[in-house]
Amino acid sequence: MSANQVGLSLLLLGLVLLVGKAIRMRVRWVQSLFLPSAIIAGFLALLAGPEVLGAAAAALGHDGFAEGGLFGADTLAVWKTLPGMLISVVFATLFLGQKLPGPRTVVDLAGPQLSVGVAFAAGQYVVGLLLAVAVLGPLLDLPPMAGALIEIGFEGGHGTAAGMIPVFEEVGWSEGADLAIAVATVGLVGGIVIGVAVINWAIRTGRTEVVRDVYEQSIEEQRGLFGKDEQYTAGTLTSRPASIEPLSLHMSFVALAIIIGQLMLSGLQWLEQALWADTVELLAYVPLFPLAMLGGIVLQLGLNAAGWGHLIDPGLMLRIQGFALDVLIVAALATISLEAIASNMWAFLLLCAGGIVLNVVLLLWLVPRTIPSFWLERGIGDFGQSMGVTATGLVLMRIVDPEAKSPCFEAFGYKQLVFEPFFGGGLITAIAVPLVFQFGPWPLLGVMGVLFLGSLAVSLLYWGRKTTDEAAIEVAEVTPDHVGPGDGAG
Template sequence: MSADSIGFALLLLGIILLVGKGIRITTPLVQRLFLPSSIIAGFLALFLGPEVLGALANAMGSDRFSEAGLFTPEILDVWSALPGLLISIVFATLFLGADLPSPRRVTRLVGPQLSIGVIFASGQYVVGLLLAVAILVPFFGSNPMTGALIEMGFEGGHGTAAGMRESMESLGFAEGGDLALGIATVGVVGGVILGVAFINWAVRTGRTECLDGTVEQSLSEQRGLFRDDENFPAATMTTRPASIEPLSLHFAFIAAAVIIGVVLLEALQAAEQWGVANVPGYDVEILSHVPLFPLAMLGGVIIQVLLQRTGHTGILDHQMMLRIQGFALDVLIVSALATLSLTAIAANWQPFVILCVAGIVFNVFVLLVLCPRIIGRFWFERGIGDFGQSMGVTATGLILMRIADPENESPAYEAFGYKQLVFEPFFGGGFVTAAAIPLIYAFGPVPLLVAMTIVLLVALGVGLFFYGPRGRREIREARATADVS
């Protein structure tokens, strides 16, 4: 494949993204759904590719577009390789430039939030694995690894689903990547639709503390644009461009984080292979199927800790990292959706529908039943963020929190942000997500089901019986203060 082909494939992705943004600006229905432009562009590329346009051309007896739609096989090859590369950049940037508070402070600030987050994530494993063991494997002949797809698609989102594709293919679960991407798409769309509906319901029934009246968004917000009088700087200059362009410096640190991840992963895989070759009775290989991106995230944490210890944290700006992360995620989503196999989803549509419905029902239960019993004050404003994240991606949760708390009156943003520091290394694309598929392949679904059930019960117990009473006490104190005033 020539460099020109790779370059043109990347340029074409940019054009498709631009068209997706144009659709977002000009289409009221899409605006009300708050669909990201990358999702719109991904669907457009999917429609113009071999799975839709190519299939239609083939059905009509035409050979003109039947092979790759409007694109070429070389372009699709480039796009199919991008998600596995870009996901490491997305995760390497998670903690670079961010303040890493002490574990004690994090625990004190976000205990209830972390309990809810763990309940969402571990519960999705429990629901998915129970379905796999009781229904999907015996009645539909599904691969046992389907039990991990709810958490991978809903909690992890498109990036994680695409990043895990190669691991699933290497373990004989080739359709897993397409099913996970389909679940992620259902999660993003369903998360926004249900989230906005629940916000309006909460406002009408008096369950919110930050809003009263009907939830409305300005036209500029629906279009995804800033008003002329709004000023949101993209990032802060941390070095003088005459020395090095700040964007180049931040990219260099991301590269270092990814390289650290590569070294760590290869060291772990070498240790495992040594054990397989030299330890009698040990023949299980798990790390050989673990992808790079969770180790790239750990590389970012290592760099950030070193910068904090040496007093050089000012050299990195987390907002700049978020812009790079957002760019990588947008390109990843478009390329992943463009190369999605609808054939694989259609061949497994019953398990796909069952997983999606079960995941949505569980998430709604956690939001409406468990959040008010665990979080206490501002339970809806804080819970809706985790609901959005558990249905789609972190950005979905932030969108819903901004709608529910536009003036930042609640501690939702702060608690959510600190929770991510503890939560992200494990779920939603962290080590648990990355190891789940190899673990199911090596030991079957039952051991992981037992482990996740224990995690779920611990999170429920801590949330309901420790943080729950504290939250109810805070509500009583707030009401007493309001009555006095």
């Protein structure tokens, strides 16, 4: 394949993404679902590819589109390689430029949030693995690795699902990657639809503490644009462009973080080969992206220690991350196999239903008992993340707290610092499929079951009581000043 073909493939991907943005600006029902332009573009590319257009043309006797659809087989071959590479960029940028708080700050503010988040993530493994051993394996002849698809698709999202493609291929179940991406799509759309419905219900029944009326978006917000009177900067220049373009500098830091992650992964794999590979081989199946995230943390800590931490601007890192994620999502959706989903439709539906029921129950039952104050404002973010991606949680939090009057954003951010290295694309997500492949479903089910029950216990018996007691103290301190016997006309 020539370099020109690679370049053309990237240009076509950008064009499809632009068409997706145009649809977001024009179609009202798409706006009401808060669908990102990348998701719209990915579906368009899927429809114009061999899975839909190619199959329809072949059925009509025209085989010209059967292999590559409207884009051609070479373009699709390039697109298939992008998710596995770009997911490392996404995860390498997670902590670059971020202030890493002390453990005490994280515990005090994000403790309840973290406990709830672990319940969401571990519960998805428990539900998925129970379905795998009780239904999917015996009745539908699926491997037990299917039990990890809920957490990979829902908690991890499209990026993680696409990043796990090489892992599924290594363990001999390539259909798992297609199912994971399909589950991620259901999770993203379902997270927005169910999340908005819960928010509207909570507002109308007086369960919110910030927004008291149904939140109406401006035309610009619905279209996903900023108004002419709104000014937002993409980031802050941390180097003079005469020496090096700031964006180039930040891309260099991302590259260094990924290289550090690759060295860490190679070192661990070498250690495994030298010590225990003859007995069990696990690290050989671990993808690069969780180690790229750790590489970003190591790099940020190193720059901070050297007094150069200010050279990384979080705003520019977010832009790099967002670009990589948009391209990744379009490429992953465009190359998904509908045949693999159709042949495993019942398993797909059962996994999605199990994940949705679990997440809704935890949001409406566990969160209010763990975080009595601002429970919806804070819990809706974790629900959105556990259904789709972090951005879904942020969108839902912005709807229910548009002016950030509650501590939901700060608590959610601190919780992510502890949560992300393990779940939703972290180390546990990366190692779950190889672990089930090597040892079967029961060890992981046992560990996740203990973690799930432990998070429930900590949520209800520690954080729930603690936050309730603190709220009672605050009420007792406020009551004499507002409704005490000295007030009124007496």
